Amino acid sequence: MSGSDEMAARFLAQRRSVLARLRRAAGQAGRAVDDITLIAVSKTLSPASIRVALRAGHRVFAENRVQEAQAKWPALKRDFPDAQVHLIGALQSNKARAAMAIFDAIHSLDRPKLAQALADEMADQAPDLFIQVNTGSEAQKSGVLLADVPDFIALCRDTYGLPVSGLMCLPPKGAVAAPHFALLAQIAADCGLKKLSMGMSDDFEQAIFQGATHIRIGRALFENARA
Numbered sequence: 644m645s646g647s648d649e650m651a652a653r654f655l656a657q658r659r660s661v662l663a664r665l666r667r668a669a670g671q672a673g674r675a676v677d678d679i680t681l682i683a684v685s686k687t688l689s690p691a692s693i694r695v696a697l698r699a700g701h702r703v704f705a706e707n708r709v710q711e712a713q714a715k716w717p718a719l720k721r722d723f724p725d726a727q728v729h730l731i732g733a734l735q736s737n738k739a740r741a742a743m744a745i746f747d748a749i750h751s752l753d754r755p756k757l758a759q760a761l762a763d764e765m766a767d768q769a770p771d772l773f774i775q776v777n778t779g780s781e782a783q784k785s786g787v788l789l790a791d792v793p794d795f796i797a798l799c800r801d802t803y804g805l806p807v808s809g810l811m812c813l814p815p816k817g818a819v820a821a822p823h824f825a826l827l828a829q830i831a832a833d834c835g836l837k838k839l840s841m842g843m844s845d846d847f848e849q850a851i852f853q854g855a856t857h858i859r860i861g862r863a864l865f866e867n868a869r870a
């Protein structure tokens with residue numbers, strides 16, 4: 644096999660294994676597989692490695708830096724027009740315009756200044772917006788504190804006219820993740836939001852049990868592929 648055939652075979656095997664885990668967890672939770680979007684986290688991957696995944700049929704990806712996405716995705720989207728790329732990393736408000744132009748969803752809406760900047764750049768085709776919630780109340784982590792979520796949703800919607808569709812969280816490193824997922828699901832339900840971006844390679848089954856609609860998977864799909 645050539646190097647690129649090997650890369651394709653490895654990606655397909657890892658994707659099959661992640662999808663099998665996803666199906667098993669959805670089955671145990673009594674949920675429909677189609678209600679869960681598998682986002683392939685392609686941060687730090689080369690365009691060549693991402694193309695392997697695109698050619699294998701994967702379509703939903705995520706990056707954590709605006710500049711990296713700007714460098715990689717215009718060409719990838721030209722060749723695969725139905726591909727989507729989501730932003731899962733911090734967004735500076737002076738990059739709101741660039742982010743609106745390239746991302747199909749933003750999972751890191753976390754403060755009034757950013758809400759205003761995004762509102763100023765709103766176009767007909769707005770990305771899907773997720774509010775990032777700091778479920779562990781960690782001082783160094785971005786995200787809205789749990790107690791502030793209802794007011795922040797109201798600010799985004801009523802003051803800025805932003806169509807918020809869900810919540811996102813990143814549990815503290817080393818913590819048991821399930822309680823954080825449960826908190827996020829509860830506050831989303833209280834606020835009438837349907838989408839939940841939660842769960843990564845090591846804990847996405849727990850997230851699916853708690854209602855995740857978007858799981859963000861890097862290592863389990865791309866181990867050995869990062870060039």
Ligand SMILES: *Cc1c(COP(=O)(O)O)cnc(C)c1O
Nearest residue numbers: 684707731843844859860861862
């Ligand atoms: C990198 C990253 C992921 C993917 O994590 P893995 O453990 O590699 O699956 C998910 N979410 C965010 C916000 C990330 O930065």
